[in-house]
């Protein structure tokens with residue numbers, strides 16, 4: 001806590017918070033999609049289906065001792081194929097834990113980002129998302145998370161111009177926190193949490209000797225304002241009744257009308273903490289001064305197509321269109337946008353995937369090349385355009401708030417001439433091994449942030465260790 005207030009104090013002195021990368025004016029929202037790359041969907045195909053170019057596309061890859069698991073270069077290529085200036089939204093998963101992430105891989109990641117930004121495309125980078133959950137090997141280890149996150153941020157910022165890359169810090173929304181100790185459920189589970197967990201002291205925020213919904217599910221993982229440009233969270237609707245039989249949500253039902261609002265603001269018994277107040281408005285805790293733009297990093301309302309071990313399709317309940325429309329209308333409406341002026345981006349999660357105990361359709365911009373039926377191997381549903389048609393019909397009600405992509409001929413293999421080589425505007429093409437002298441970045445937010453960061457890390461080291 002003390003270390004964090006030092007960080008904040010440094011931030012105030014330096015004026016570091018001026019000019020958040022990629023932040024649009026209030027009331028303007030980037031419209032993006034996390035596209036089903038493994039299933040053969042593409043950004044260009046989504047643009048064709050929607051009839052307009054989206055402002056950003058998300059995809060993921062894993063980072064260990066390499067960044068090549070997940071074929072990031074295919075992602076770059078598919079971004080170029082949109083012939084647009086869409087922002088590349090990189091999600092990097094340290095899927096096998098922080099200990100397996102090497103400095104070399106972090107350097108490669110920074111070089112990859114620099115290659116993209118030097119070509120003229122802007123980047124959102126989301127590293128180790130949902131780090132407060134129990135379903136990833138890197139989950140629930142705040143000290144290792146913060147250490148690794150800061151390393152990644154420092155490396156990336158040292159090689160790209162400040163205004164071209166925005167760092168996103170994004171825990172899972174906290175309903176269900178601290179999530180069960182059920183490692184058997186996940187292929188790469190987080191360590192168990194009990195009082196011998198090495199970070200127990202900072203996880204048990206109220207010091208009552210147990211980890212419960214009363215403990216702050218966010219702040220222990222916050223790397224500090226200097227290392228974060230945007231904040232966001234994953235938000236989904238899975239169903240209304242937890243099924244013991246399937247050990248998951250499997251019912252097709254409408255989300256509560258204020259579900260997203262409650263996840264952002266807290267205030268019900270499952271989510272006590274006010275995320276938006278803490279990180280966007282600020283002044284609520286010592287973790288952050290606030291002022292961060294907010295995004296729904298990945299979001300969707302689930303339609304369960306088929307349940308585990310059942311041959312029949314699931315009961316559609318109120319129907320696929322109604323379930324999805326009731327979700328996007330929660331945040332794409334005038335009242336919500338007015339109430340949350342820092343809300344400035346969202347990504348629809350455009351996947352159909354077999355997850356937990358059902359084949360789930362999260363998509364809004366389908367039909368897309370869908371998952372195959374795990375039982376028959378055939379295409380599972382006779383998809384229609386119904387959800388996309390409903391979305392397009394609704395669009396005039398909120399389109400004035402959306403930011404679209406623009407025509408552009410960016411080639412991520414070609415650095416633009418006269419663009420930065422790595423932070424200081426020398427006009428050199430990016431060199432993968434090039435390093436940057438931070439002193440050259442005078443006046444830029446990143447240069448200062450990185451330098452202060454290094455100082456702050458030293459201070460944190462003194463306080464925490």
Ligand SMILES: *[C@@H]1O[C@H](CO)[C@@H](O)[C@H](O)[C@H]1NC(C)=O
Pocket residue numbers: 060061062069070071093095
């Ligand atoms: C990352 O690793 C997980 C676990 O091995 C794997 O399921 C997933 O497909 C990998 N992601 C990518 C993009 O390759």
Ligand SMILES: *[C@@H]1O[C@H](CO)[C@@H](O)[C@H](O)[C@H]1NC(C)=O
Pocket residue numbers: 108109111112115413432
């Ligand atoms: C960056 O681009 C250079 C030149 O095209 C290429 O040699 C290098 O492999 C790229 N680095 C990454 C990490 O993609």
Ligand SMILES: *[C@@H]1O[C@H](CO)[C@@H](O)[C@H](O)[C@H]1NC(C)=O
Pocket residue numbers: 191192193194195196197198
């Ligand atoms: C407590 O958690 C640690 C890991 O954090 C684990 O190794 C240990 O088995 C757990 N102990 C119990 C009794 O669950």
Ligand SMILES: *[C@@H]1O[C@H](CO)[C@@H](O)[C@H](O)[C@H]1NC(C)=O
Pocket residue numbers: 133135172173174175176234235236237238263
């Ligand atoms: C993440 O957040 C969602 C709500 O957005 C919640 O329902 C869920 O339990 C959390 N965990 C997982 C694994 O999604």
Ligand SMILES: *[C@@H]1O[C@H](CO)[C@@H](O)[C@H](O)[C@H]1NC(C)=O
Pocket residue numbers: 269
């Ligand atoms: C929330 O928790 C309080 C205290 O435990 C309890 O009195 C109240 O009924 C709960 N509210 C809901 C909606 O569950």
Ligand SMILES: *[C@@H]1O[C@H](CO)[C@@H](O)[C@H](O)[C@H]1NC(C)=O
Pocket residue numbers: 005284285286
């Ligand atoms: C912030 O830190 C100060 C000084 O350590 C402390 O007095 C105050 O209670 C803290 N505020 C919050 C909201 O934690």
Ligand SMILES: *[C@@H]1O[C@H](CO)[C@@H](O)[C@H](O)[C@H]1NC(C)=O
Pocket residue numbers: 308309
């Ligand atoms: C039900 O499905 C699960 C997961 O696919 C499988 O492990 C289990 O054996 C199945 N049970 C029956 C009775 O088919």
Ligand SMILES: *[C@@H]1O[C@H](CO)[C@@H](O)[C@H](O)[C@H]1NC(C)=O
Pocket residue numbers: 382384
């Ligand atoms: C799929 O849907 C289309 C139109 O909704 C319909 O014409 C066609 O018969 C359906 N095919 C199957 C195999 O159900």
Ligand SMILES: *[C@@H]1O[C@H](CO)[C@@H](O)[C@H](O)[C@H]1NC(C)=O
Pocket residue numbers: 054055056085086087403404405406
């Ligand atoms: C597209 O151009 C408009 C008008 O200049 C701009 O406001 C918007 O931010 C651009 N879109 C993207 C993705 O940058």
Ligand SMILES: *[C@@H]1O[C@H](CO)[C@@H](O)[C@H](O)[C@H]1NC(C)=O
Pocket residue numbers: 417418
């Ligand atoms: C770079 O910029 C300078 C000055 O604006 C211009 O003279 C030169 O032609 C540019 N070089 C390239 C390769 O575009």
Ligand SMILES: *[C@@H]1O[C@H](CO)[C@@H](O)[C@H](O)[C@H]1NC(C)=O
Pocket residue numbers: 437438439440
């Ligand atoms: C960085 O730049 C400063 C000022 O230009 C210079 O004094 C310093 O020696 C440089 N450091 C390195 C490592 O090149």
Ligand SMILES: *[C@@H]1O[C@H](CO)[C@@H](O)[C@H](O)[C@H]1NC(C)=O
Pocket residue numbers: 424425426435436437439440441
């Ligand atoms: C930019 O960096 C290069 C090498 O990294 C250095 O030679 C050059 O002097 C720097 N330019 C400025 C304006 O600081």
